[in-house]
Amino acid sequence: MAPNIDELARLSGVSRATVSRVINGGSVSDKTRRRVEHMLAETGYRPNLAARSLASGRSGVVGVAMHIDPHLLFRDAYFGQLLQGMSDEFVDLAAGMMLWLGNRTKEETLDNILSMGLVDGVIVTAHYLEDPLVDGLLASHLPTVLVGHRRHDRTASYVDVDHVHAADSVTSHLVQIGRTRIGHITGMRGTVAAEDRITGYRRAMERAGLSTDGLMVDGDFNAPSGVTGAEVLLDRRCDAIFCANDATAMGALETIRARGLGVPDDVALAGFDDLDFAARLDPPLTTVRQGVREQGAEAARTLFQLMADRDGTPRRVILPTELVIRQSTVGGVTRP
Amino acid sequence: MAPNIDELARLSGVSRATVSRVINGGSVSDKTRRRVEHMLAETGYRPNLAARSLASGRSGVVGVAMHIDPHLLFRDAYFGQLLQGMSDEFVDLAAGMMLWLGNRTKEETLDNILSMGLVDGVIVTAHYLEDPLVDGLLASHLPTVLVGHRRHDRTASYVDVDHVHAADSVTSHLVQIGRTRIGHITGMRGTVAAEDRITGYRRAMERAGLSTDGLMVDGDFNAPSGVTGAEVLLDRRCDAIFCANDATAMGALETIRARGLGVPDDVALAGFDDLDFAARLDPPLTTVRQGVREQGAEAARTLFQLMADRDGTPRRVILPTELVIRQSTVGGVTRP
DNA sequence: GTACTTTTTGGAAGCGCTCCCATTCCTACG
DNA sequence: CGTAGGAATGGGAGCGCTTCCAAAAAGTAC
Numbered sequence: 001m002a003p004n005i006d007e008l009a010r011l012s013g014v015s016r017a018t019v020s021r022v023i024n025g026g027s028v029s030d031k032t033r034r035r036v037e038h039m040l041a042e043t044g045y046r047p048n049l050a051a052r053s054l055a056s057g058r059s060g061v062v063g064v065a066m067h068i069d070p071h072l073l074f075r076d077a078y079f080g081q082l083l084q085g086m087s088d089e090f091v092d093l094a095a096g097m098m099l100w101l102g103n104r105t106k107e108e109t110l111d112n113i114l115s116m117g118l119v120d121g122v123i124v125t126a127h128y129l130e131d132p133l134v135d136g137l138l139a140s141h142l143p144t145v146l147v148g149h150r151r152h153d154r155t156a157s158y159v160d161v162d163h164v165h166a167a168d169s170v171t172s173h174l175v176q177i178g179r180t181r182i183g184h185i186t187g188m189r190g191t192v193a194a195e196d197r198i199t200g201y202r203r204a205m206e207r208a209g210l211s212t213d214g215l216m217v218d219g220d221f222n223a224p225s226g227v228t229g230a231e232v233l234l235d236r237r238c239d240a241i242f243c244a245n246d247a248t249a250m251g252a253l254e255t256i257r258a259r260g261l262g263v264p265d266d267v268a269l270a271g272f273d274d275l276d277f278a279a280r281l282d283p284p285l286t287t288v289r290q291g292v293r294e295q296g297a298e299a300a301r302t303l304f305q306l307m308a309d310r311d312g313t314p315r316r317v318i319l320p321t322e323l324v325i326r327q328s329t330v331g332g333v334t335r336p
Numbered sequence: 337m338a339p340n341i342d343e344l345a346r347l348s349g350v351s352r353a354t355v356s357r358v359i360n361g362g363s364v365s366d367k368t369r370r371r372v373e374h375m376l377a378e379t380g381y382r383p384n385l386a387a388r389s390l391a392s393g394r395s396g397v398v399g400v401a402m403h404i405d406p407h408l409l410f411r412d413a414y415f416g417q418l419l420q421g422m423s424d425e426f427v428d429l430a431a432g433m434m435l436w437l438g439n440r441t442k443e444e445t446l447d448n449i450l451s452m453g454l455v456d457g458v459i460v461t462a463h464y465l466e467d468p469l470v471d472g473l474l475a476s477h478l479p480t481v482l483v484g485h486r487r488h489d490r491t492a493s494y495v496d497v498d499h500v501h502a503a504d505s506v507t508s509h510l511v512q513i514g515r516t517r518i519g520h521i522t523g524m525r526g527t528v529a530a531e532d533r534i535t536g537y538r539r540a541m542e543r544a545g546l547s548t549d550g551l552m553v554d555g556d557f558n559a560p561s562g563v564t565g566a567e568v569l570l571d572r573r574c575d576a577i578f579c580a581n582d583a584t585a586m587g588a589l590e591t592i593r594a595r596g597l598g599v600p601d602d603v604a605l606a607g608f609d610d611l612d613f614a615a616r617l618d619p620p621l622t623t624v625r626q627g628v629r630e631q632g633a634e635a636a637r638t639l640f641q642l643m644a645d646r647d648g649t650p651r652r653v654i655l656p657t658e659l660v661i662r663q664s665t666v667g668g669v670t671r672p
Numbered sequence: 673g674t675a676c677t678t679t680t681t682g683g684a685a686g687c688g689c690t691c692c693c694a695t696t697c698c699t700a701c702g
Numbered sequence: 703c704g705t706a707g708g709a710a711t712g713g714g715a716g717c718g719c720t721t722c723c724a725a726a727a728a729g730t731a732c
Contacts, residue, residue: 002453004688015712020690029710046451050395051688053386054717061434061454074416075612084406084437091439096452098397099435101420103427115382116432117338118397276411340718351682356720365680365728387718390687 003043012039023047053118062095062303063119067102067109067133075222076247077275078292079125082147085296086123093304095120106133114140121307123147123299126158127191143306145299148192149316157306157314159299163193166288166321167200170242170270173286175208177329179240179268182210185219185229185252187244194221197244197272219248226251234259239267240329246271246278249285253328268329283327290321339379348375359383389454398431398639399455403438403445403469411558412583413611414628415461418483421632422459429640431456442469450476457643459483459635462494463527479642481635484528485652493642493650495635499529502624502657503536506578506606509622511544513665515576515604518546521555521565521588523580530557533580533608555584562587570595575603576665582607582614585621585664604665619663626657 009016012035021028022036039045053059064086066079073079083099090097098119100109110133113122121143126134129150137144138156146158174182184201187194198216205212217232219225226248233241234255241256243249249271256267263269263283271278274289302315345352348371357364358372375381389395400422402415409415419435426433434455436445446469449458457479462470465486473480474492482494510518520537523530534552541548553568555561562584569577570591577592579585585607592603599605599619607614610625638651 006688016689017691017712017714018710021711024690026691027710032710046453048390048688049452049454050386050389051717052690054384054390054719055688055690057690057717059386061452070420073420074410074413077410080410080416083435084409087435087437088439091448096448096454097435099419099423099433101423103424112427112432116385116397117382118385118432342718352719353682353684353721354680357681360720362721363680368680384718387687388720390689391718391720393687393720 002048003045005045005047008036008039008043008045011043012036058120059118060095061098061119062090062300063098063100063113063116063122065100065109065113065122065124065133065137067100067106068125068127070102072220072222073101076245076273077277078245078273081275081292082125082296085293085298086300087296088293089297089300093300095304106131107136109133110136113137114142121145121303123303126150127188127193129190129192129195143303143312145303145306145315147295147299150192155314157302157316159295159302159317159319160192161290161295161319161321163196164200164203166272166290166323167197167242168204169200169321169323170272170286170288171201171204172208173323173325173329174240174242174268174270175204175210177240177264177268180210181215181236181238182240182242183215183217183233183236183238184212185217185226185233185241185243185248187248188220189218191221194244201242219244221245221248223247223251223254226253227255230255234261234267240269241267242270244272246273246275246285246287249287249328250277250281253281253285264327264329264331270329274324278324279326281328283331286326286329287324288321289324291319295319338384339381341381341383344372344375344379344381347379348372394456395454396431397434397455398426398636399434399436399449399452399458401436401445401449401458401460401469401473403436403442404461404463406438408556408558409437412581412609413613414581414609417611417628418461418632421629421634422636423632424629425633425636429636431640442467443472445469446472449473450478457481457639459639462486463524463529465526465528465531479639479648481639481642481651483631483635486528491650493638493652495631495638495653495655496528497626497631497655497657499532500536500539502608502626502659503533503578504540505536505657505659506608506622506624507537507540508544509659509661509665510576510578510604510606511540511546513576513600513604516546517551517572517574518576518578519551519553519569519572519574520548521553521562521569521577521579521584523584524556525554527557530580537578555580557581557584559583559587559590562589563591566591570597570603576600576605577603578606580608582609582611582621582623585623586613586617589617589621589664600663600665600667606665610660614660615662617664619667622662622665623660624657625660627655631655 005016005019009019022033123145124137126146126148149158149160217229219229230252241252243252261267271285271287274287278285278287341352341355345355358369459481462482462484485494485496553565555565566588577588579588597603607621607623610623614621614623
């Protein structure tokens with residue numbers, strides 16, 4: 001059915017090796033190259049990936065593992081955007097993308113990825129401090145890039161933002177607008193993002209000479225935890241709440257309004273992520289923009305660098321964040 | 337590095353062919369099978385996918401194409417849940433999953449999928465009446481399952497729900513609770529789901545002897561189109577609005593409340609999808625449940641049947657929907 | 673114990689490609 | 703005009719597996 005490379009060699013009157021060189025960019029005379037390329041176009045020839053992969057040891061396919069609790073995975077747009085960022089970049093890099101979601105245990109996912117044995121490299125979301133999937137991938141010799149960092153690991157390549165700094169800057173902003181009882185609804189404990197944001201929050205509070213006693217409530221990055229977290233913090237007379245992400249802030253906003261309090265007059269509110277809906281809340285939400293798509297794209301590029309350099313030097317990328325001030329903290333401001 | 341099948345044959349004292357039979361379920365004596373399986377476990381041997389695929393013509397990898405406008409793709413949970421349903425099922429079926437999102441034109445995506453030449457079959461979201469990606473996939477000889485149906489195509493395999501019937505049942509429900517000026521905010525025109533839901537809406541209205549004049553507003557399956565759509569419909573004194581999906585209903589709800597109207601007393605509201613947030617709106621939303629995850633899983637199973645039967649008989653699956661009545665149409669009811 | 677089945681096993685031919693190595697073809701220079 | 707040296711090309715050996723076919727082994731019936 002589909003023509004193979006020998007057929008193409010015959011048609012263009014050259015050897016199979018030459019056709020291969022034309023396709024893969026070996027040195028071929030201009031005249032020959034043109035002839036073969038013409039035939040390539042003529043026949044619509046597509047090299048067989050399996051054969052290519054078998055002979056060369058590379059497949060041109062990379063893997064993405066997002067082993068996240070199914071109920072959390074696509075609840076907000078975060079993971080979708082991350083995936084899109086990667087996908088866009090992989091298309092540009094002419095790579096195929098395999099995807100593993102959190103269907104079973106992390107050990108099983110690890111086994112699935114490794115036994116597939118197809119991918120040239122893998123990107124894995126690494127949100128937890130402990131993660132056997134990440135450990136296993138790093139231990140395998142597969143080029144691996146983490147989205148999220150591991151504090152004490154000097155050998156892993158990753159892409160992340162500086163959560164501590166970003167959380168510090170939001171909290172400081174709340175201090176600057178004169179708030180003194182600033183509460184924090186945390187993200188899912190055990191994740192690097194949650195813990196680092198707590199650290200940033202504490203650091204800013206400490207620097208301002210403010211107490212955090214009783215002002216921290218555990219959340220889980222989801223709206224319901226914002227609703228209940230805000231109940232607690234409002235009972236404790238907070239005049240500002242920094243939520244670990246935008247979804248949590250959306251939940252907190254519900255509670256604040258349900259109590260008939262004004263934002264930002266009675267309670268200033270801030271989130272983290274700057275997902276699409278943050279700017280469309282009423283009032284628009286002050287938050288930290290951490291280009292999620294860009295993180296995905298950067299992870300993809302980093303993976304390709306890793307696969308190109310065989311030396312295995314880890315590459316660490318910290319992307320910038322931006323404090324986005326909107327009306328949920330500074331009422332008068334209209335500029336988004 | 338990794339042991340190959342010859343190494344395993346040597347270690348278990350049988351021929352390579354026998355090892356292959358053990359792995360792929362050929363007929364082997366119990367004694368031999370045990371010996372080989374023991375060695376398999378011992379060495380942690382993983383067959384090389386590329387070699388396997390080259391020799392057998394199958395890869396064990398399937399593709400999923402969700403060629404959707406990047407801004408719409410993961411905005412609500414619909415596509416994420418669809419993806420999860422497929423992914424879960426593919427894991428059970430021991431298949432790998434490649435993913436293509438809508439990065440470029442549909443033609444380019446088609447070309448990427450076909451030139452990758454790796455996948456044994458593909459599931460493609462087919463929401464539009466016209467879609468070159470779907471056409472191209474169906475024209476290739478790759479086993480293909482659509483999520484969404486094509487009205488006039490008797491050769492395609494698909495998984496879908498009966499949008500006409502479901503929309504009819506929601507609309508009829510609004511009629512039954514005594515509403516007479518029932519508006520409809522449509523989905524994205526040109527999609528099968530939008531057009532069929534319109535048909536169902538019209539059918540129910542006609543049967544009830546109600547007019548639809550000026551009561552239909554075009555939307556696009558997103559919240560902002562619900563906001564603006566509701567503006568128009570409220571100006572036209574609607575006492576009920578059926579939105580093409582839950583996200584649109586969420587937008588419409590904003591508008592209704594902004595005008596100080598009560599739901600359902602002044603305006604009854606209904607959506608479609610029954611995504612997680614529908615039950616958590618205030619008031620909880622009456623909608624149509626169309627198990628999205630289940631649709632994904634069913635599409636995966638259907639694809640496998642298609643790949644197993646080489647006869648290519650198209651398989652069409654219509655999954656059931658369920659009218660879920662909540663307080664946005666029947667105020668007193670507390671049962672979700 | 674023989675003749676004939678049936679089951680189990682091994683040998684070997686590819687699957688379609690890449691890439692090393694040897695060969696041929698040019699070009700330039702003595 | 704001859705030849706060294708470089709560029710272009712072809713030959714061919716795999717990559718690791720599946721699968722057809724034939725041979726061997728193990729049953730079965732007489």
